[in-house]
Amino acid sequence: MTLKTVDTNGLRKRMPDEIYMSIGDNPIGFYALADQYLVNQQLHNLIESTNTGLWERSITTNEAWWSPKFCELLGYAYGELDSNYLTFLQKIVHPHDSEMMFNAFQSHLKTNTTYKVELRLLTKADGYRWYESSGKAWPDKDGELSRMIGGIIDIDAKKRNEIKLKRNEFQLRENNKIAHIGGWEFDIMANELSWSPEVYEIHELEHDGHIDVSNAITFYEPAYRSIITTAVNNAIEHCKAYDLELQLKTAKGNVIWVRTKGVPIIDEHGKCVTLRGIFQNINEAKLRELELHNSVDLLSDQNKRLQNFAHIVSHNLRSHTGNLQFMVNLFDEVDEVSDQKEIFNNIRTISESLANTIEHLNQIVKIQTEISNEKQELSFEHFFNNTLNAIDNNVAETGAIICSDFTSCPTVNYVPAYLESIFLNLITNALKYRHPDRKPQISCKTYLELGHTYLTFADNGLGIDLDKYGDKVFGMYKTFHKNANAKGIGLFITRNQVESLGGTIKIESTVDVGTTFIIKLI
């Protein structure tokens, strides 16, 4: 029986005196490898040269042996590590790895799975480093698994890169998720399109891996298909990159805005071999942008109307004050009493006109003040009849036939004063411009379409040549017929009221046939 103790100082001097033919046959069982290792210079060199550190442990006791290379890999001198497996587990193995190590060991003993673990070990001076440890349990002469022999290699750099890569991948994936951005690649020769998971997600499509270019293009809304097709073709044929914002319909039928960017990858012959790009869901931002555009349009519209209004006010007030000056100067020139009377009558007329103009201005200013009045659920029927009652005389005088149908949409949430004014202006407009050859017929209807409330108002009156006057119909003081009581204020006010609540007003008309107003109230 040859029991050997390892002497750190006399390591190289002492030679083992027995060589065992096989590990399993080792009668003593424990220092067999140490003996072999130290005795066999060639084996030693070979193992050293692979940078593998050897270890051995008893399964029955906690005795352990760590080879010189093993110690070196951890930065220790040979023999500096305690020859006790428990101490090793407690002091050297990273606390997070010991359980995994134990499980792998148990699994190896019970089911003979390969023992190969990646774990962190505490080095002498460099903190924890990553190692790969693999080994095998061997039976003693009775067939009992009595010890385990194995090796470790340093995988720190590789492992750290791997972890870093994983972290980067995770981060990229998370970033992409947050930014709703994915990547894609199209191999032109192979005609193969590949999408990153995020691209599938944006399409709300299962990641089944089967996607081709023509298939991908059908996701775009019809209006955008030719744009993307042209861009892809240009990229392939002329190596032209593209960056587009388009609308597509996802597999679940949601219409969203996406940004797709494609860059051609060019081979040494200057030929595009691959297209690579990013794909991003920009729906929310795009919708906000479009909304902003709309607001800007609306604002510039309102601005234009305000400016136009200012010009009109200036013009109308000026024309009255101009006449007033004219008449006052003329008054000085004439001597005849009859002339003076005439001129004074004119001054009286001017004063009335001025009052009227001011009244019109008040009405327009009122549109803006009334907009803040509370909207209420209003009955069309009720307001329409009230308006008819108010102008009873006019209606009777013209013999007008007025019919209304509010059954499809009986109510609207609107500013009461506006609805009253809209009905009044439309009815008086229809009566005023009735056809001389027939009794006026007026038909008023409401309906709902795509969540909007519409009001249509049709008459059989004079009609108007829209090619000629189309843009002026709703202008202030625009009159188109030889009509003494035409003031050109009603439709101007109606349009302002409708538009100030976000609606629109359109006109269809044929001369000598009639006119229809189509108003989107809300």
Added chain:
Amino acid sequence: MTIVKPINTVCVVDDDEIYVYGIKKLINLKQLCPNLIEFRNGKDAIEFLMNPENNDQLPDVIFLDITMPIMDGWDFMESYAKIKPQLGKKITVYMVSSSINDADIERAKTISDITDYVVKPVTYDKLLELFQLAA
């Protein structure tokens, strides 16, 4: 008296009755011109000018308003440019308006048939100047 002889007929195209009254009165009072014809909109004026029967009554000067029903001053000028070659008489057109809008003034400048743009109210001195200019 500073009557400018060649001006025999003045034509006022304007829907503002008080202004037309004032111009008429002033021209009569100062004996600026013996004949005056008036129209309330551009269309009536064009129809008068086009009618060959009115050849001997064609005006020397037209005072043209911008804002009028049926046919405004701009549309009148378009039609006028078309019929001008058939008229066989040199007519001076003044655009007379209450508008001090630059857009209107600039637009009038681009129309070669318009001799000048006059802002209302028209004073006697200005009227006299316009008559002399047209003579």
